[in-house]
Amino acid sequence: MRKLYLLLLCFVCILNSVKAQQAVDFNQYQLLKCSGKIPDDITKLFIENYTNDKNNISKTDKRSVRKSKDKFLQESNYLINQLLISGKVYFNDTITNYINHVADIILKDQSELRKTLRFYTIKSPSVNAFSTDKGIIFVNLGLLAQITSEAQLAFVLSHEIVHYIKKHNMNLYLTKKKLLKNKSLGQDDVNESFLKVHHRSREMEGEADELGLLDYYSKTNYSLTEIDAAMDVLQYAYLPFDDLKFDKSYLESPYFRFPDAYMLDEITPIKGKDDYDDTLSTHPNVKKRRDALQEMIKAYDNKGKQPFFYPKENFLFIKKLARFECINQFIIDQNYDDAIYNSYIMLKEYPDNFYLKKSIATGLYLISKYKIDGKTADVVSNYKKIEGESQQLNFLLKKLEKKDASVVALRFICSLLKEYPNNKYFVDIKNDILKDMFSKLDLKPTDFLTALPDTSKTAVFDSTLVKNAENKYDRIKLKKKTTDASSTNNYFKLMLVDLLQ
Numbered sequence: 001m002r003k004l005y006l007l008l009l010c011f012v013c014i015l016n017s018v019k020a021q022q023a024v025d026f027n028q029y030q031l032l033k034c035s036g037k038i039p040d041d042i043t044k045l046f047i048e049n050y051t052n053d054k055n056n057i058s059k060t061d062k063r064s065v066r067k068s069k070d071k072f073l074q075e076s077n078y079l080i081n082q083l084l085i086s087g088k089v090y091f092n093d094t095i096t097n098y099i100n101h102v103a104d105i106i107l108k109d110q111s112e113l114r115k116t117l118r119f120y121t122i123k124s125p126s127v128n129a130f131s132t133d134k135g136i137i138f139v140n141l142g143l144l145a146q147i148t149s150e151a152q153l154a155f156v157l158s159h160e161i162v163h164y165i166k167k168h169n170m171n172l173y174l175t176k177k178k179l180l181k182n183k184s185l186g187q188d189d190v191n192e193s194f195l196k197v198h199h200r201s202r203e204m205e206g207e208a209d210e211l212g213l214l215d216y217y218s219k220t221n222y223s224l225t226e227i228d229a230a231m232d233v234l235q236y237a238y239l240p241f242d243d244l245k246f247d248k249s250y251l252e253s254p255y256f257r258f259p260d261a262y263m264l265d266e267i268t269p270i271k272g273k274d275d276y277d278d279t280l281s282t283h284p285n286v287k288k289r290r291d292a293l294q295e296m297i298k299a300y301d302n303k304g305k306q307p308f309f310y311p312k313e314n315f316l317f318i319k320k321l322a323r324f325e326c327i328n329q330f331i332i333d334q335n336y337d338d339a340i341y342n343s344y345i346m347l348k349e350y351p352d353n354f355y356l357k358k359s360i361a362t363g364l365y366l367i368s369k370y371k372i373d374g375k376t377a378d379v380v381s382n383y384k385k386i387e388g389e390s391q392q393l394n395f396l397l398k399k400l401e402k403k404d405a406s407v408v409a410l411r412f413i414c415s416l417l418k419e420y421p422n423n424k425y426f427v428d429i430k431n432d433i434l435k436d437m438f439s440k441l442d443l444k445p446t447d448f449l450t451a452l453p454d455t456s457k458t459a460v461f462d463s464t465l466v467k468n469a470e471n472k473y474d475r476i477k478l479k480k481k482t483t484d485a486s487s488t489n490n491y492f493k494l495m496l497v498d499l500l501q
Helices: 002-023 045-055 063-084 094-106 113-117 141-146 150-165 168-180 188-221 223-233 285-299 312-332 336-347 354-372 390-399 401-417 424-439 463-467 470-490
Strands: 119-124 128-131 138-139
Touching: 045 063, 063 168, 094 119, 094 150, 094 312, 094 336, 119 141, 128 150, 138 141, 138 150, 141 150, 150 168, 150 188, 150 223, 150 312, 168 188, 188 285, 223 285, 312 336, 312 354, 336 354, 336 390, 354 401, 354 424, 401 424
Parallel strands: 119 138
Antiparallel strands: 128 138
16 A cells, blocks of 8 residues: 555656646746645744643643743744745745655655654755754755755755654753853853753764664665765755856957956865864764764665655756756845856856846846945955865956956846847846946946957067066066056957947
8 A cells, every 4th residue: 555655656746747847947947936825834923833832841840941941932933933934935836845755755654743744945055954843844945956866855854854853952952051051150161061062962963863864764765875975965065066167268258358367376176074173063074974874874775775766857857946046046145156156057058048147147247236335245255265166256256346347247248138139137237237337437438449459569478578687676567567558458448349349
């Protein structure tokens, strides 16, 4: 009977996935929408949830414990309620439905627990999932965008289910309250107490890994080797969707090139450190988790187990949806450099995708606005803290002057208008950039060349000439002369020459 149920479930999932894929036009991508009846989790008032939970506090608990539990229920119910009504939670959508189908597989033998648990997707590009003591488990879009198999999602869900079963959130809260209830503690004692809280949190994470594997994941047909791959996802969660070289020519033209000073000589290599000091972390470091899981897996037979229960195409479709959604979220969160780089990566696979091109145009346009206001740091990360190929783009975006950023955005948008001449959005942001250039940056059409200069008169940097100069002052002057000439003749004034022609 159980096998028949799973077969029917798989068949229904395949049909729904095919319909969903046929309905999505990724070129003119439309954001996911919730559907159906709004869940009770969202419509129930905070005070109603809190009152119901409070009535379940055991009367046999000590008064101090009851008081701490009451405080926890107030805070947790409030925070969960705020998240649920924030507009950042998806329900009855394609991605959330897929997550629920995977949960069905994990909990196929525990129907009562399955009825208790509810799964939702969070509009966040952060690679994360988290559980609550109310039986609600949230999965971020960023996790779906980065994992490489359905089995990895299954392990994460198994881990989060244990957090709920063991009431880890409340227990950690009570532990913290107990350790810090003594108001006479000195600073050293307070520090020691916090270390104990972090240690207890790491113990709970280890327990969630162990019991997630023992009680749930191992009882499915999901491959055990995918658990190690899930640890890879956690180890490199801070990186973009992929690590591909950024070719600056993407933003250049046959007429202009960015000065060498705008490009890094070397990028910071990806460290992906997994054996970091986790003393002040709520989670054990990745290496500890990986080693512990590898040791536990030895007790199980992986024969016949697979990375996917549902067709792999279903998973790839969900992952693609999550990535497109993340790009939109990067823009909403004002992480414009992330939106540009991840769109650039995805254009390698979908070179003619309008949505991705529009996202890059939006990112460049908004960065130019922040440049003018002198607030670049608010929307472009510090390149010194970035690892991998995305650092090159980040560095370029940081180095661009106000006028440079506006003109780069303008020419990119104008190039899109050649492809999409009737697009009102591109026309509107183009006109807004022109307005900024002439009103806020005091630029004039005559500041740009409309014809190519005589290259025979263009200064060329001669490293030998500079090296043989008599003194450092002559060398400085030679460098400045060639740099200034190159910057004037071959860079800014030439940025719009093809458009003006």
